[in-house]
Amino acid sequence: MTEAPAAVVEPPVNDVDPFAPEHLTTPEPLHNALREAGPVVRLSRHDVYALARYREVHAALVDWQTFQSAAGVGLANFRHSKPWRPPSLLLEADPPHHDAPRRVLREILAPPALRRLRAAWQPMADDLVDTVLATQGTDFDAFESLAKAFPLRVFPDAVGLGPDGRDNLLPYGNMAFNAFGPANALVQADAHRAADLSAWVNAQCARRALTDDGFGARIWAAADRGDLTHEQAPLVVRSLLTAGVDTTVHGLAATLYALAGHPDEWQRFRERPELARVAFDEAVRWQSPVQTFFRTATTDVEIAGSLIPEGSKILMFLGAANRDPARWNGPDRFDLTRDPSGHVGFGMGIHQCVGQHVARLEAEALLTALARRVERIELAGEPRRHLNNTLRSFAALPVHVRPVS
Incomplete structure (x- = not known):
């Protein structure tokens, strides 16, 4: 990606609305069409430029100087419109404003803290799975009883929230992630x-x-030391709550959905439980709980021969990039023999999800607990999706399990 040359080609134009219910429910046909159309497609409905191929999405994610987040990672352009809430110091800020909050969180979520979490969370995951099997039997909603219940139990504890009102976390996250799209019915x-x-x-x-x-x-405490300002501290806590709940819940749901729908992969995982993190990352690649994010061009920029004018909004289709056949062999297949590292489901570059290692810990604990107790897991009905402008979410995931005898 370089500054625009004198002569460039116009990208293909499509008037599709990627936030229409049919595309949010089943995004793959649209993703295929956008990848096939070219490295850049102008979406005239919202006057944005779309990137759906892995190469261009990855390059835009890591080039924060050209593709800024500070103008908003949603459709709204903060250069021209007021944000509905104070912008996130992690997602919606660039250096130098982004540096101190991220450095503080990186230190807080360092390996010693993660080791303590692993020791505390595994018994809690064991207890949750035992309780579900004892009280609900062999047929239950894996989204409600496992994927949602476990993060809402352990992560707010780790942040230091009290027990009351935690049922507000997912609705708030749903609202926040919807706000990254257009002001539609959602x-x-x-x-x-x-x-x-x-x-x-x-x-x-x-x-x-x-x-x-x-x-x-x-x-x-970091604010008391001067590593942050006291005005920044609550915004950093808010970012941690928003980033650490919804994406983990729906990442776990995607993993359970994948394993329940692929019995051979479930057996592979039970035989090799050390694959828990691979299973989680492969599911995040395959389902991409965060489907899209926006950037804003800071200059006229040329991508693969097409000009994107300065100030334009750029819609990156993370889900499409994660299934790009130019990057992944058999991209539509959930495969635990694959190395899923390099997927963009958690972003990439300086804005990649700071809590992704915490999410992997939660997945490791819950999946390991389930594998010890369940010989077989399969879908017991059609999963129900919850539509969101940014997230690929579940509302229900009915499963049937055969416990270990």
């Missing part, structure tokens, strides 16, 4: 709760609301 459906949800989340980020032994307290 956004309007959240409008009546927006003020209350935002007020609740903001209240949880205050120092007085947090326990003194969690990640949140350590963020505030």
Whole structure:
């Protein structure tokens, strides 16, 4: 990617709405069409430039100087419109404003903290799976009982949230991720709760609301040391909550969906439980819980011969990049013999998900607990999707299991 030469070609134009229900429900046909159309496609409906091939998506993600996040990682352009909430210091900021918050979180989520979490979370995962099997039997909703229940139990504890009101976390995240898209019916459906949800989340980020032994307290301590400002501290806590719940819940659901639908891969995993993290990353590649993010061009930029003018919004299709046959062999196949590293499901470059290692720990604990107790898992009905402008989400994942005898 370089500054635009004197002569460039116009990219193909498509008037499709990628946020229409049919594309949110089943995005693969659109992804295939966009990849086949070219490295850049202009989506006239929203006046944005789309990247759907792995090479271009990866390059845009790592080039924060040319493809900025500070103008918003959604359709709204913060150069011209006021954000609906104070922008995220991780997702919606670039250096130098991005540096201190990310450095603080990187130190807080360093290997010693992760080792402590692993020791604490495995018994909790064992207990959850035992309880589900004992109380619900062999048929249950794996989304509600496992993928949703486990992160909502352990991650808010780690941050230092109190026990009350945690059922607000997913609705708030749903609202926040919807807001990255256009002001469609999905956004309007959240409008009546927006003020209350935002007020609740903001209240949880205050120092007085947090326990003194969690990640949140350590963020505030960093502000006391001068590593952050006291105005930044609650925004960093908020970013951790938003990034650490929804994507993990739907990443876990994607993994359970993949394993339940691929009995040979489930058996492979049971024989080699050390593949837990591979299973999680392969599921994130295969389903891409975060489907899209936007950037804004800081200059006229040429991509594969097409000009993107300065100030234009660029829509990166992470889900399409993660199934690009130019990057992945048999990309539509969930395959535990694959090395899924390099997928862009957690982003890439300086803005990649700071909590991705925590998400992998949660997956490792829950999947390991399940594999010890369940000989076979299979879909017991059609999964139901929950539509969101950014997330590929589940509403229900009915499964049938055969416990180890």
